Amino acid sequence: MTQAASTLLVTGASRGIGAATALLAAQRGWNVAVNYTSNAAAAEDVAAQVRALGRLAITAQADVADETAVRAMFARIDAEMPPLGGLVNNAGIVGMKARLDEMESARWRRLLDVNVFGSLLCAQLALLRMSTRHGGQGGAIVNLSSMAATLGSPAMYVDYAATKGAIDSFTIGLARELAGEGIRVNAIRPGIIDTDIHTASGEPDRAQTAAGMIPMKRAGTASEVAHAIVWLLSDEASYTTGTIFDVSGGR
Numbered sequence: 484m485t486q487a488a489s490t491l492l493v494t495g496a497s498r499g500i501g502a503a504t505a506l507l508a509a510q511r512g513w514n515v516a517v518n519y520t521s522n523a524a525a526a527e528d529v530a531a532q533v534r535a536l537g538r539l540a541i542t543a544q545a546d547v548a549d550e551t552a553v554r555a556m557f558a559r560i561d562a563e564m565p566p567l568g569g570l571v572n573n574a575g576i577v578g579m580k581a582r583l584d585e586m587e588s589a590r591w592r593r594l595l596d597v598n599v600f601g602s603l604l605c606a607q608l609a610l611l612r613m614s615t616r617h618g619g620q621g622g623a624i625v626n627l628s629s630m631a632a633t634l635g636s637p638a639m640y641v642d643y644a645a646t647k648g649a650i651d652s653f654t655i656g657l658a659r660e661l662a663g664e665g666i667r668v669n670a671i672r673p674g675i676i677d678t679d680i681h682t683a684s685g686e687p688d689r690a691q692t693a694a695g696m697i698p699m700k701r702a703g704t705a706s707e708v709a710h711a712i713v714w715l716l717s718d719e720a721s722y723t724t725g726t727i728f729d730v731s732g733g734r
């Protein structure tokens with residue numbers, strides 16, 4: 484299926500990397516389903532920008548950890564949009580900066596539910612629509628991992644790092660599982676990117692304060708990550724699957 488005819492679902496697309504990905508993908512011909520949890524106005528603004536580029540867009544409220552809501556979101560995409568041809572598993576959360584001995588266990592469940600369960604569930608529902616084994620016409624999945632998966636994020640958020648390590652393993656396995664069914668699966672490991680996510684870890688200025696430990700001496704932008712994601716979705720990456728692609732300024 485050509486991109487121009489198909490739909491891309493971007494989870495967590497109301498701001499940050501997800502919003503930048505939705506807009507760049509629309510420029511490259513994708514119709515876009517803009518998922519979000521709480522900020523309907525921001526999601527609607529992203530969808531309006533997609534439509535202004537001449538593409539179709541819907542906003543779809545769903546917590547990716549809520550299976551009922553996610554199933555309803557996919558049903559809406561089926562009913563209101565061209566067939567699904569791509570998924571970006573972008574929705575993700577961090578917890579407050581802490582050592583493991585300072586953390587409440589409840590946060591681990593929430594992190595696993597959103598970052599891991601949500602990605603597995605969306606990938607399953609997407610592949611059931613895209614896999615040639617299930618009558619689909621193929622597609623591409625890009626998962627958002629993190630450099631935290633390799634660095635471990637000690638005294639910061641080892642729990643978050645562990646969820647992203649799971650995403651790396653999942654990407655490799657699913658890529659091999661689906662390689663003969665027309666679906667490529669890849670991941671991006673962003674380094675420190677200048678978005679709002681750092682507010683949730685109690686370090687809203689992290690993009691500035693951490694710049695010195697990045698070889699390029701600056702944080703990345705959401706747009707720089709989006710360019711890598713959209714390339715992996717495109718036919719230009721037709722022989723690339725199971726790859727985990729660092730976008731981290733050399734870190």
Ligand code: NAP
Binds near residue numbers: 628678681
């Ligand atoms: P962000 O600015 O905090 O944006 C998060 C987006 O996800 C928002 O659109 C938010 O929607 C949505 N969201 C949050 N929880 C959700 C849920 N349970 N279900 C559905 N949507 C949800 O994040 P970001 O910095 O762009 O990060 C995007 C991805 O890149 C994440 O997976 C993150 O782990 C990864 N990453 C980021 C960095 C970085 O430095 N920024 C580095 C490495 C990896 P609402 O606005 O409606 O709440």
